[in-house]
Amino acid sequence: MIALDTGPIVALFDKEDDNHQICTKIFKEIHEPLITTGPVLTEAFYLLSFSCNVQDDLWEFIERGIVGISQLDRQLMRTCRELMRKYKDLPMDLADASVVAAADAENIFTIFTVDKDFKVYRTKHGKHFKLLPAKL
Numbered sequence: 001m002i003a004l005d006t007g008p009i010v011a012l013f014d015k016e017d018d019n020h021q022i023c024t025k026i027f028k029e030i031h032e033p034l035i036t037t038g039p040v041l042t043e044a045f046y047l048l049s050f051s052c053n054v055q056d057d058l059w060e061f062i063e064r065g066i067v068g069i070s071q072l073d074r075q076l077m078r079t080c081r082e083l084m085r086k087y088k089d090l091p092m093d094l095a096d097a098s099v100v101a102a103a104d105a106e107n108i109f110t111i112f113t114v115d116k117d118f119k120v121y122r123t124k125h126g127k128h129f130k131l132l133p134a135k136l
Contacts, residue, residue: 002132003103004036004067006095007114009044013054013061019114022133026112030132034067035106037098041069070102079104083121090117103129 011023041062048054061067072080080097087097096117103111104124111118112132122128 001033001035001106001108001110002030003099003106003108003111004034004040005099005111005113005115005118006040006043006047008112009036009040009058009061010047011114013044013048013057014050023112023114026132030112032110034112035070035102035108036067037070037072037095037102039072039095039098043093043095070098070106072098072101076101076105087117087121090120092117092121096121100129 007019008023008026011017011019012027014020017023041058044058045055048058062069070076076098079101080094083097083100084092084094086092092100096115099111099113100121103109109123109127110130110132114133118129118131
């Protein structure tokens with residue numbers, strides 16, 4: 001399973017995004033299930049608000065079940081808060097914290113992101129995540 005951050009979602013649907021080509025290529029090569037979070041989707045819808053048609057394409061992507069959505073229960077929300085405190089110097093936002101918290105909860109070690117901050121974030125065991133694309 002691979003955790004999915006906001007950047008690749010936006011890049012997939014926004015053809016003008018600098019990462020559109022690489023993210024589209026990676027999406028086509030992924031065979032593992034993808035999981036994301038509500039805060040990531042909220043951020044993606046906001047960043048795609050330049051076009052209701054593009055937002056509708058994202059809705060289609062979600063409704064087709066291409067990505068699973070991890071629910072943030074109280075424990076994961078506490079974990080997000082702890083992570084945001086831990087990485088306050090970056091600062092870490094809720095979307096990033098939710099990806100890291102969900103990945104840790106599901107024992108996921110690969111994150112699809114274009115956000116360089118994920119080079120800093122660690123698993124609950126202090127290890128680096130494997131990032132896609134590998135060259136950030």
